[in-house]
Amino acid sequence: MASDDTLIARWKTGDQQAAKALYEQYRLKIFRLAYGMLMDLADAEEVMQDTLLYALSNIHRYDPDRAGLQTWLHKIAVSRCRDKRRRKQLAKVPLWSWLDKGGDAADTDLPPEHQAIAQDNHDQIWQAVQKLSPKLIEVIVLRYWSGHTFREIAEILDCPLPTAQSRVQFAHKKLRTVLQSDELMHLSQEFIK
Amino acid sequence: MNRHISKENLFRHINHILPEIEPEQIDAHLLECDSCRAAADALTAEHQMIWQSVLTNLGQVNPTPEANFAAIAPRLPPPNKPISFSLHAIWQTLASGAVLAIFIIGLLIYVNSLRPMNMFGDGGSYLPIINGSFENIDADDVPEGWVLAGKRPQDYVAHPDDTVIFTGKSSALLASDVEEAREFGTLMQSLTLDESLRGLRVRLSAHIKTEDVTNFAGLWMRVDGGYYHTLQFDNMQDRPIRGTTDWQRYEIVLDVPQEGETIYLGVLLRGNGRVWIDNIQLEGVSNDVASTDYLSRHSPSNLDLEAGQSVPTGWFQSGFRLQDYEISRDTTTFVAGEASAMLASIVEDAPKPGALVQSFSADNYLGQRVRLSAQIKTENVSGWTGLMMQVGGVSGSSLQYDDMQNRGIIGTTDWSQYEVVLDVPQGSKSIGLGLLLTGSGRVWIDDVTLEVVGLDVPTTDQLALPLHPINLDFEEVGTADLPDGWIFDGRRPQDYDVRQDSQVFATGEASALLAAKVEDPSRPGLLIQSFDPSDYLGERVRFSAQIKTEVVTDWAGLWMSVGRSELEVFQFDNMQNRPIVGTTDWMRYEIVLDIPTASEKLDFGVMLAGNGRVWIDNITLEIVSDDVPSTHCQECWEESN
Numbered sequence: 001m002a003s004d005d006t007l008i009a010r011w012k013t014g015d016q017q018a019a020k021a022l023y024e025q026y027r028l029k030i031f032r033l034a035y036g037m038l039m040d041l042a043d044a045e046e047v048m049q050d051t052l053l054y055a056l057s058n059i060h061r062y063d064p065d066r067a068g069l070q071t072w073l074h075k076i077a078v079s080r081c082r083d084k085r086r087r088k089q090l091a092k093v094p095l096w097s098w099l100d101k102g103g104d105a106a107d108t109d110l111p112p113e114h115q116a117i118a119q120d121n122h123d124q125i126w127q128a129v130q131k132l133s134p135k136l137i138e139v140i141v142l143r144y145w146s147g148h149t150f151r152e153i154a155e156i157l158d159c160p161l162p163t164a165q166s167r168v169q170f171a172h173k174k175l176r177t178v179l180q181s182d183e184l185m186h187l188s189q190e191f192i193k
Numbered sequence: 194m195n196r197h198i199s200k201e202n203l204f205r206h207i208n209h210i211l212p213e214i215e216p217e218q219i220d221a222h223l224l225e226c227d228s229c230r231a232a233a234d235a236l237t238a239e240h241q242m243i244w245q246s247v248l249t250n251l252g253q254v255n256p257t258p259e260a261n262f263a264a265i266a267p268r269l270p271p272p273n274k275p276i277s278f279s280l281h282a283i284w285q286t287l288a289s290g291a292v293l294a295i296f297i298i299g300l301l302i303y304v305n306s307l308r309p310m311n312m313f314g315d316g317g318s319y320l321p322i323i324n325g326s327f328e329n330i331d332a333d334d335v336p337e338g339w340v341l342a343g344k345r346p347q348d349y350v351a352h353p354d355d356t357v358i359f360t361g362k363s364s365a366l367l368a369s370d371v372e373e374a375r376e377f378g379t380l381m382q383s384l385t386l387d388e389s390l391r392g393l394r395v396r397l398s399a400h401i402k403t404e405d406v407t408n409f410a411g412l413w414m415r416v417d418g419g420y421y422h423t424l425q426f427d428n429m430q431d432r433p434i435r436g437t438t439d440w441q442r443y444e445i446v447l448d449v450p451q452e453g454e455t456i457y458l459g460v461l462l463r464g465n466g467r468v469w470i471d472n473i474q475l476e477g478v479s480n481d482v483a484s485t486d487y488l489s490r491h492s493p494s495n496l497d498l499e500a501g502q503s504v505p506t507g508w509f510q511s512g513f514r515l516q517d518y519e520i521s522r523d524t525t526t527f528v529a530g531e532a533s534a535m536l537a538s539i540v541e542d543a544p545k546p547g548a549l550v551q552s553f554s555a556d557n558y559l560g561q562r563v564r565l566s567a568q569i570k571t572e573n574v575s576g577w578t579g580l581m582m583q584v585g586g587v588s589g590s591s592l593q594y595d596d597m598q599n600r601g602i603i604g605t606t607d608w609s610q611y612e613v614v615l616d617v618p619q620g621s622k623s624i625g626l627g628l629l630l631t632g633s634g635r636v637w638i639d640d641v642t643l644e645v646v647g648l649d650v651p652t653t654d655q656l657a658l659p660l661h662p663i664n665l666d667f668e669e670v671g672t673a674d675l676p677d678g679w680i681f682d683g684r685r686p687q688d689y690d691v692r693q694d695s696q697v698f699a700t701g702e703a704s705a706l707l708a709a710k711v712e713d714p715s716r717p718g719l720l721i722q723s724f725d726p727s728d729y730l731g732e733r734v735r736f737s738a739q740i741k742t743e744v745v746t747d748w749a750g751l752w753m754s755v756g757r758s759e760l761e762v763f764q765f766d767n768m769q770n771r772p773i774v775g776t777t778d779w780m781r782y783e784i785v786l787d788i789p790t791a792s793e794k795l796d797f798g799v800m801l802a803g804n805g806r807v808w809i810d811n812i813t814l815e816i817v818s819d820d821v822p823s824t825h826c827q828e829c830w831e832e833s834n
Binding site for chain 1: 266
């Protein structure tokens with residue numbers, strides 16, 4: 001598979017197949033990032049399309065010395081998500097109300113009887129995450145979904161490194177408040193057995 | 194190391210961030226200290242839990258298959274021709290009166306690139322459209338030769354229909370496929386022009402039948418030159434097909450100029466409904482047949498709103514959510530003649546503005562200053578409404594624009610005269626004019642005039658930022674009692690009383706007042722002024738003013754933002770970290786920000802959140818040295834958004 005750099009170089013010469021390959025490479029990551037921040041499928045889809053359209057149309061603005069391509073894309077996506085949030089009062093639809101709980105994503109290593117418990121625990125935490133402020137949801141999604149380093153989060157959010165760190169830490173603190181610390185401990189122990 | 198490890202250092206340790214103490218020391222301490230080890234284990238478990246939860250929940254959601262590369266490919270620029278997006282561009286599109294055109298542009302480029310073809314044969318008055326009779330059937334697919342496209346094609350379906358036909362064995366059906374189709378879908382094809390067709394006048398005609406069309410349906414056709422420059426265009430927006438209608442023949446007539454390279458054509462459906470199309474033909478016609486091209490109309494029409502049936506002739510509805518508004522010709526409410534036009538929201542708090550517009554060529558007004566004036570009456574307008582006019586350049590770029598946002602009409606008002614004044618610079622291509630409504634409510638317009646005025650009449654153009662701020666002492670009053678040069682900024686102007694105040698002031702004879710008019714306003718209000726900071730680039734600037742407050746419950750403060758646009762802000766401070774609350778006498782406050790060299794806009798003023806009243810007076814803006822500390826507050830910017 002061609003590297004991002006190769007694909008970017010090809011797209012800069014007008015090779016639409018390269019643009020398509022870049023699109024496919026990042027489509028799902030950006031969609032899920034946006035979904036985590038907006039909790040709205042249609043909005044997440046729009047953010048995904050807008051982000052990739054903007055990025056591909058403005059590929060000359062991408063500076064590989066400053067950040068990786070994914071970091072740059074996520075920076076655009078976060079900005080689009082904020083834009084969406086500003087323009088719309090979010091209708092908070094609980095994920096589990098429509099989500100198929102087949103549970104074949106992250107829990108396949110767990111014995112079947114644990115999967116249901118783990119799913120419930122995940123739901124409770126996810127529910128708590130959604131109760132955080134948009135700023136804190138951003139850092140949780142960037143850190144735990146996208147796996148960004150704190151330096152990358154600082155770049156994406158355009159804030160100093162210590163701010164990125166303290167914001168993640170603050171998100172943890174708020175989560176604890178939301179979930180009641182002893183309940184979280186209980187769930188944690190059950191989960192890591 | 195005997196002391197317990199702080200929570201911060203544990204967090205850093207687990208996250209592999211450089212801690213204040215060596216990792217080895219922490220590990221050693223954790224071996225010895227049960228309490229710290231328990232805390233570290235709990236924190237690790239917490240991280241794992243969150244991580245698994247996020248992975249589980251986000252790992253299962255997927256975009257719809259329709260949100261694919263093909264959906265954005267048409268809007269990608271050709272190599273070395275980057276495109277950009279901005280709010281401004283949206284306004285350009287809205288104001289140009291060809292809201293569909295900009296989206297269609299990209300689609301067509303894509304379609305054309307997929308299927309380059311030269312369909313025009315030698316001679317014969319009918320010019321071949323592939324499968325114009327829709328007889329080539331593959332029941333489950335888009336009719337052969339045609340492409341389903343649009344702003345949100347995934348919301349629409351198109352296929353041959355052998356149950357509803359005008360001629361032959363089948364027609365084509367284009368129908369919405371979702372409960373609330375938000376954009377438009379089109380069944381279209383493109384034809385590459387050659388020498389034999391240039392200079393011809395052509396007519397696109399088809400039989401169309403509709404069912405429950407909520408917004409509008411119609412034929413559309415465009416003739417483009419090189420670089421996707423649109424030469425001729427009509428989409429029947431001024432004579433839309435709505436509701437349920439039986440088979441009827443519709444037509445569009447355009448010229449194919451010598452520089453024309455491609456024709457794009459089709460049927461479009463905006464919003465929900467079903468449209469059948471049959472027997473579509475493209476033919477050469479004589480010049481006696483009138484052109485329906487928007488772009489070559491040289492003057493506005495039906496300004497008195499007298500012509501028309503349910504909608505005024507020559508005017509059309511525009512905006513990004515047409516389904517949130519409706520337009521009509523109103524024969525019960527008018528100020529002159531026998532009818533006016535009404536623009537009304539049909540949903541509560543529509544998120545995007547709606548408009549009633551018409552557009553025409555700028556040729557007759559080049560180099561002149563023009564005034565658009567009209568009588569307007571409003572009822573329960575929750576956002577704001579006003580006249581709008583846009584002078585467009587090549588490719589729809591906005592050269593001059595005013596929508597009265599800085600003096601918007603709010604609430605319920607009787608017939609009054611309003612006006613906007615713009616220049617039409619040499620090189621202008623189009624003029625769009627009309628009425629704009631944000632939020633909910635009803636607004637009527639009548640007795641519209643467009644006239645050339647002298648250069649002594651000041652323009653109301655909103656695009657050009659002044660190089661220098663004005664009226665910093667609030668002594669001059671502008672329209673609607675606002676201090677001259679100042680505007681209210683905020684989502685709910687109806688919640689605030691904003692005006693020059695000649696009763697309370699610090700110096701001179703007046704100040705500006707910003708006061709909450711309702712209990713606990715849900716959004717903050719701002720009184721601001723914007724200017725082009727070119728004279729300050731690279732400098733550090735201090736904005737200071739005297740402020741007095743009365744029972745401010747949340748907070749008041751100076752406000753300043755430096756950036757390239759509203760969304761790209763470089764420096765910001767709103768005094769959120771040193772708020773003025775309660776009742777305070779005149780006191781001087783200040784904000785100090787750097788003006789990066791890339792800055793294009795500087796906004797400054799005063800804001801009020803919550804209940805209370807705030808007065809501002811005697812503003813100074815000055816360059817200071819770098820040893821004056823900056824008050825830039827990134828957190829405040831994020832918080833304010």
